[in-house]
Amino acid sequence: MAQVRNKQVVLRDHVTGFPKESDMNIVETTITLNLPQASNDVLLKNLYISCDPYMRILMNKVDVFEGLPTYTPASPLTGFGVAKVVESGHPDYKKGDIVSSFTKWEEYSLVPSTQIFCKIEHIDVPLSYYTGILGMAGLTAYVGLFEFGTPKKGENVFVSAASGAVGQLVGQFAKLSGCYVVGSAGSKEKVDLLKNKLGFDEAFNYKEELDLNAALKRYFPEGIDIYFENVGGKTLDAVLLNLRVNARIPVCGMISQYNLIEPEGVTNLTNIIFKQVHMQGFLVPSYYHLYPKFLEYLLPHIREGKVVYVEDIAEGLENGPKALVGLYSGRNVGKQVIAIARE
């Protein structure tokens, strides 16, 4: 049986503080491109792999997500990806199918069929989209904004990490709902993207604002109805001073805190009472059942060009560590993807 090379991105050891490229190794292993006999598993050729902020948390030693253990040192990272079925022991999948799946950071992966999220039916859009706008990031934006943000026409929406995988969609969805939308991001290039390509009403570079509270008062003189939380820390603290009554805060992530050994203290939480705020943390796996409804909402918008998506595609697994580490300094512009193979 033919063995082929199977390059992997392997975590060296659990990480403390900011992750570095050197926390990961590129290793070459081999794999036999046949299923073991009587196996129900599925053999995948990974095409695109998603870089996601939550992965930093899996580099810690201690588990925090129920059902999603931290990474094992000397093993490949795991994450979401788009893959082609090489061989299948499960009746739902056959050779040549394109699937969206929980997979590993390697060229080929043997996965239990339960790890496959779905067969990709609509291939008139770029396949890489299924790691982002049509994948977990998209569903996250959809669930967070519509289930918990419940935007109403004319409401004021603030999105942090607004040009990121999730933020750029939250802003566009909120605009489609008739809201006034402002985003914050970490560079002039990103701010320009938000205003000129992604249709945000306003955007600002949080690194250039000495006083985030003052910045928010400038953009939201009447206060914020929905804050889509991607970053935590100082931004959340400033937002808490600028909320309207009955504000909603879908809490998707707090990327500014994941690498800190001592997280920042948030001091303005009494405003949760004063403004009767609904704050809701969520993890997208609890909302997989909404994926068909989400596709039905979003695919037409993509096809009609009413929702666009900015991707930052790194070529090859070798560039994976750099791409992943870059998330935490905001090096990426738009959704960070790694292209392993095009087909």
Added chain:
Amino acid sequence: MAQVRNKQVVLRDHVTGFPKESDMNIVETTITLNLPQASNDVLLKNLYISCDPYMRILMNKVDVFEGLPTYTPASPLTGFGVAKVVESGHPDYKKGDIVSSFTKWEEYSLVPSTQIFCKIEHIDVPLSYYTGILGMAGLTAYVGLFEFGTPKKGENVFVSAASGAVGQLVGQFAKLSGCYVVGSAGSKEKVDLLKNKLGFDEAFNYKEELDLNAALKRYFPEGIDIYFENVGGKTLDAVLLNLRVNARIPVCGMISQYNLIEPEGVTNLTNIIFKQVHMQGFLVPSYYHLYPKFLEYLLPHIREGKVVYVEDIAEGLENGPKALVGLYSGRNVGKQVIAIARE
């Protein structure tokens, strides 16, 4: 027309930091016990007045509550109370009625009828109850626990400030819902009350716990489903480390923070994401419409002795400042009330 004495508790000036008795003055004014001609207002004789933690926030210079401005220096404090109608220019109220009303800290108050919360119909229970268990504190406990905590049989509930006006009811309501209930309070006397009179499963003195996280792990080895938030700060931070998936945090108050010029920083907020937590701040005036349903639930329990209530009644307006200030050091045992007159 006969003028009578009208003693008042007057705020001297806006307050910074912890309030002191000397921030308030007792002054003697006079009042004519007749309504001005053609007035629609209602003249009240105040019987019992409620001391509530939120009142500290109204002593600040800057407004935070919509529709409830901060106190005016040299004017009497305002708050909830039980009163007898002396004279009425409004058809809904007549002389001799007992009402629950937003009133002033004085012997007699002339109030617009819109400030009257309701006519008290059930007078087989102590009238002072309408400042607490059957007033705003009771409705707050009911709304917070049932609307936002949504307790299910067998769930784990933690209540801070557990022997206070609201906390003692939250614990009893949660027990009636079949939950395991633990409370924290600030003295041995209060802990004994919680365990021996109020039916909590467990209780601890937070002042004696060097490590609140460890204390919570001891009482909740499987984590907390509902945290009824009355105090904020360090307690909230420890709770965030001990939540179960889909935990709910009704945020009623954060009394530990109201007197701080620099509020404490809460550092463990990422757990809101990891545990998919629903945190909901609320103010009871938004839920007045639930009052009839609340009475229907609670009155039978009180009459049957299934829910009890601990009150701390100070006698006379002169003792009002001391009683109010005492809330912020936990001097009160149970609901703090001021009795101005018995009838």
